[in-house]
Amino acid sequence: MEIATKRVSWSVPDMNSILRAIFLVCLVAILSYLTSQLGGALVLHPQMLSPLWPGCAILVAVLLLTRRRIWPILIATALATFAFYDLRSGVPVGSVLRLVLADMVEIIIAASLVSYFFDGVLRLDSINALAKYSLFAVILAPVVVSFLGGLAWTGSYWMNWRVSFFSEAIAFLTLPPAIVGWASRGLPWLQKSRAYYLEAAALLAALTLFGFLIFVPPGNSTPPALLYGLVPFLLWAALRFGSTGVSTAMIIIAVQSIWGAVHGHGPFTGQVPLDNVLSLQLFLLFATVPFMILAVLVEEHNNSQRALKKSEEKFSVAFQECPSAFDLTRMKDDRYLEVNEAFEHFTGYHRDELIGRTPFDIRLWENPSYRVELLTKLRQEGKLRNQEVRFRTRHGGIRIGLASAELIEIDGEQCLLSVTSDITELQKAQELRLRHAAIVESSDDAIISKDLDGNIVSWNAAAQRLFGYSESEIVGRPVRRLIPHELLQEEEVLRQGLITGECVERYETVRIAKDGKPMPVSLTMSLIRDAAGAISGFSMIIRDITDRKRADQDLLESEDRFRLVADSTPVLIWMAGIDKLCNFFNKAWLNFTGRTLEQEMGEGWASGVHPDDLERCLGIYSGAFGARVDFEMEYRLRRSDGKYRWIVDYGVPRFGADGSFRGYIGSCIDITERKLTAESLEDLSGRLITAQEEERTRIARELHDDFSQRLALLGIGLSRLWKKRPDSAEEERVLVRELWNQTQEISSDVHRLSHQLHSSKLQHVGLGPALIGLCEEIGEKCGIQIEFADYGVPTDIPKDVALCLFRVAQEALSNVVKHSRAKECRVELSDASSRIRLRVVDAGSGFDAALWSTDAGIGLVGMRERLRLVGGGLSVKSAPTQGTEILAEVPLSFSGNKVLVK
Secondary structure, eight states: OOOOOSOOOOSSSOTTSHHHHHHHHHHHHHHHHHHHHHHHHTOBTTTTBOSOOOHHHHHHHHHHTSOGGGHHHHHHHHHHHHHHHHHHTTOOHHHHHHHHHHHHHHHHHHHHHHHHHTTTOOOOOSHHHHHHHIIIIIIIHHHHHHHHHGGGSSSOHHHHHHHHHHHHHHHHHHHHHHHHHHHHHHHHHHTSOHHHHHHHHHHHHHHHHHHHHHHSOSSSOOOGGGGGGHHHHHHHHHHHHHHHHHHHHHHHHHHHHHHHHHTTOSSSOSSOHHHHHHHHHHHHHHHHHHHHHHHHHHHHHHHHHHHHHHHHHHHHHHHHHOSSEEEEEETTTOOEEEEOHHHHHHHOOOHHHHBTOOTTTTTOBSSHHHHHHHHHHHHHHSEEEEEEEEEEOTTSOEEEEEEEEEEEEETTEEEEEEEEEEOHHHHHHHHHHHHHHHHHHHOSSEEEEEETTSBEEEEOHHHHHHHOOOHHHHTTSBGGGGSOGGGHHHHHHHHHHHHTTOOEEEEEEEEEOTTSOEEEEEEEEEEEEOTTSOEEEEEEEEEEOHHHHHHHHHHHHHHHHHHHHHHHSSSEEEEEOTTSOEEEEOHHHHHHHTOOHHHHTBTGGGGGBOHHHHHHHHHHHHHHHHHTOOEEEEEEEEOTTSOEEEEEEEEEEEEOTTSOEEEEEEEEEEOHHHHHHHHHHHHHHHHHHHHHHHHHHHHHHHIIIIIHHHHHHHHHHHHHHHHHSOTTOHHHHHHHHHHHHHHHHHHHHHHHHHHHHSOHHHHHTOHHHHHHHHHHHHHHHHTOEEEEEEESOOSOOOHHHHHHHHHHHHHHHHHIIIIIOOSEEEEEEEEETTEEEEEEEEOSOOOOGGGHHHHOOHHHHHHHHHHHHTTOEEEEEEOTTSOEEEEEEEESOOOOOOOOOO
């Protein structure tokens, strides 16, 4: 089974982040301490012999799953943890230092060499890969660590060396392949079938149970013959789960066998503990190696099969997806064995209609005898190349193909593999070229070609009509016969320009007819190249533009008349070409700005635009040019006396008679007085609203401080009067009680009216609580369910903004009660990008929002005017029977400057 890693993600953010590094350090520290405890639990006492030391092998597996830049931190963390555990276990300091040095060398050798020679991806899917891994991680690293680690313990050095070597070799042979194998599977492993999981679980459970019976039996010993009972399970793991399965199985066997030996159970217990350790290590080593080799061989075989299958699939895809038509027939009976999609498309037959039949059965060949001739030639030569053939399609059409064929042998039978390229369209293209030649001949434009020496090579009928020369008179003659003497140098310049890559299209010049009369023409020239791509001549398309020149003259006269009219009008008029540059200003414009036409031309006019309006003005201007649409914009333009005046500019695109875009024309009107009037009205409106709010506040204060108090005293007096009346005066008591109730209702109405005129909650507790109280008050009074939502609006809202939004909400809810007839309503207050939004939505009757801007009610106009004063805006979305949405937006900070928005 394949073992690969792509730097497994640990479900933590980027590897370069500090959090990821901390996570990996903590993980390595925990794993190192746990593996140290596990290694200590597997030590045979009192000799302190360890058959398996997993710490370094597990750390190397973790390093292979991470990037090298964090290796030093992880290695230092693990070594510090190993040293801490050893010191805590009573190991002498000198021995701890030697062990740390040995572990560090081993970890660096194993991790670095495996990562380098496997290009960072551990993949044990071949004998070569297993050999490289075994050389570096199972042999070289344990040998080095054994030389250093043998000095850390007392007793025979070579005996310590041997135990240390086998301990590390077994760990590296089992743990990294298992850890890296399972960690690298990821999503593909999770997509396995349920049967795969059940099989893996069954293998692990059976192996664990059988291993327990062998290595941890109830008695003190186990017959060695039972060790052979592990062979079926290891075969199962190798054949079904590959090297990852074998290494996992051997980890289970190693843990159980060592655990049994530590506790005096199993076949590896005896009088000489050292011999038992060596026997146990040799057993684990020689049990792992052959089955790992078997697993790798199985994986290598499976990979070869997959590669072969993939190669066959590629050939099949190439066969099927090739644009040329492939077909395979049996020579002895001419029956089709296989065809591709291109062949189906070429012939019109489906594959199922062709397999098992012959070309003669479906009458594929237009001339069947020609196929017989080709087969005879094929048998003689063994192959055919580029033979033009004609096929009859299923629907009776004729297709032309360029066929190649070769004899091949499949399963001992001689077969014919043919590939046919459809050249029907190529033949049509050749016919099209002939038709194109006919079109050239019938063109109204003169089409001429000349060679590199300047001699005319071809001459169509239109050229004869235009210049008066017949083909026999001009072909072979120099083209300069058609060019005025003073323009001969121009012809050479055009020729050199073409050669250097310049384009000559609709170049206006003059040519001479046979009668010597010059005529204006439009000239388009292009290069003629031969099959090798070399320049062999020039082609020229010449069009008589005499009529167009006359029309251009008429246009110039018309423009003169237009300029005369434009200069006599009091409106400011300008014109611009397709390059966006202005090319005309009338006298009214020039008199207004006090500048000359030369100063205003191009982009000079922009210098008179107010700096605050220039960027917006140019943006509208450029955007309209790009879209070819009308535009209207207002901006301030400097008058001749230096003062800026507001003007409104209307621009429309100009188009020629042929529909081509010619630029823009615009007219401007001074609207300064109108804007001043509008500003005065707006200022008046603001003062009226301010006065209204002040009057509301005054009336609300009087209602609350005067009338409410007086009504309260009246209620108290009526209450006392009711109590003083004897029980016998029942009618009088009832009358007093009714008067007291009416007084209470009037007091409540006065209080409510005072709150409507001026909300004390808004002043003292802020906008949010004030809106909550408003919704509850209107909901209780009118029987409407009003839901309020506050999405984190700050409390320090400017007073004018809070009052504006409160009044808008008050008016909107009043409209819901009066006009919408909705039973439910929702009010939302939110903060978005330094803007406060108030949204009131109901599902009532609604209205036509398109009529709002022209026929808006006084309530909507008031809301809009209030919002304008604080720099806000109002939008209304509604439709009959679809409910209404009112959205008010106000910036948290508003300077109060006048802003013009078109």
